[in-house]
Amino acid sequence: MKQTLLYQIPTEAQIRKQLKKIIFGHNVFCPNCRSRNIFKTENRYRCKKCKLPFTLISGTWLKGMKLPLRVFWSLLWCWTQKVPVLQTQKLCGLSEECVRRWFGTFRAQLPAICPNLNGxxxxxxxxxxxxxxxxxxxxxxxxxxxxxxxxxxxxxxxxxxxxxxxxxxxxxxxxxxxxxxxxxxxxxxxxxxxxxxxxxxxxxxxxxxxxxxxxxxxxxxxxxxxxxxxxxxxxxxxxxxxxHPEMFDSPDSYLQKTMRVVPFD
Ligand SMILES: [Zn+2]
Missing domain, CATH: 3.30.420.10 (Ribonuclease H-like superfamily/Ribonuclease H)
Structure with missing residues (x-):
């Protein structure tokens, strides 16, 4: 399991690139005014129009996340692959409370299903x-x-x-x-x-x-x-x-379905 996980987790730069693509598509835009006229410095952005500073995840349900990106990706990989809580704690070096809280956060983003059955x-x-x-x-x-x-x-x-x-x-x-x-x-x-x-x-x-x-x-x-x-x-x-088993194929397929830029409060 550990080896499998090791090969599954991309580098921080790869994760950042992946998140950018999932969240913004080709061009980063301001989560507040949607302007594409922005400054980029290191891993932060600032909107030239409304002056708002933001990061890749500021406009998503990941805003304020303190976990390093590789730990986050490992945690999400464990959850999508149904790795038990206890084993996830060991693989990611996190407490039980932290793992359960994050698994709860992942769960909360799942789209509601209200099927009509027939036949x-x-x-x-x-x-x-x-x-x-x-x-x-x-x-x-x-x-x-x-x-x-x-x-x-x-x-x-x-x-x-x-x-x-x-x-x-x-x-x-x-x-x-x-x-x-x-x-x-x-x-x-x-x-x-x-x-x-x-x-x-x-x-x-x-x-x-x-x-x-x-x-x-x-x-x-x-x-x-x-x-x-x-x-x-x-x-x-x-x-x-x-x-929807396809949503749980990988962190990437889950994020594709759950990441949207929502305007700031
Ligand atoms: Zn703006």
Whole structure:
């Protein structure tokens, strides 16, 4: 792992060049007034029009970052490659708190996903200590939708709300035999099929049950433990990784999707 990481991390000058290309394209512009009329000194810039001093990252979510660029790149490489928190601490020489905070920052930049599922859809619930998770997957695709419900049970209205939002009419909905799904075709136009687990029927819900298995493994391996407070964002990270795996190919592909110059406050 260490050797792999070593070869993955570019020099500081290469990272700077890469960031410049991702953030500004061909020409650096002022994050405040967008003027391309700027001075450059060392690694800092100043706008000739509005006089604002800025750096490459001033106008992005990385503004104010204190980490050396190679440490930042290593940290992001670890996160995109699902390197566990503990191992990332050792590889990057950072504290657990620092690694968890940065992983949280990376997670916060992920685009929100609100998919509409259709065709054959499998749906199921998973229970955590004080939260319940409802998840649905379109069979044979990478589209999944989920919602968290407070408490350790899911009611029929919770399920109904979720279906209204994410399941297209005239889809086929496969669930287990849980009572909350009973009569579902009466409130939303779906063809409802059920696996009765007591009768050892699992075929109709095997993909969604597989997803829950992957989710639990992902959380345990990468984060070791997660408090309920962070569970929703970590599940959102999991679904983003599943739905858009190409975003996690490298730090570069992640930054391409998340770096935008936003005007100053
Ligand atoms: Zn300016």
């Amino acid at each position: 054959i859809i499998q749906m199921d619930e998973a229970y955590f200590k004080s939260l319940s998770l409802v998840m649905a997957k379109e069979v044979g695709s990478r589209k999944i939708a989920h919602v968290f419900v407070q408490g350790n049970s899911v009611t029929r209205p919770d399920v109904a709300d979720f279906i209204f939002q994410h399941v297209k009419p005239d889809s086929q909905l496969n669930t287990d035999g849980a009572a909350i799904y009973k009569g579902i075709e009466g409130w939303w136009p779906v063809k409802h099929e059920r696996d009765i687990h007591k009768k050892f029927q699992f075929g109709k819900t095997s993909e969604i049950e597989g997803m829950f298995g992957c989710l639990r493994t992902f959380i345990r391996r990468m984060y070791h433990h997660v408090t309920p407070e962070y569970l929703p964002e970590i599940v959102a990270e999991f679904t983003a990784r599943f739905t």
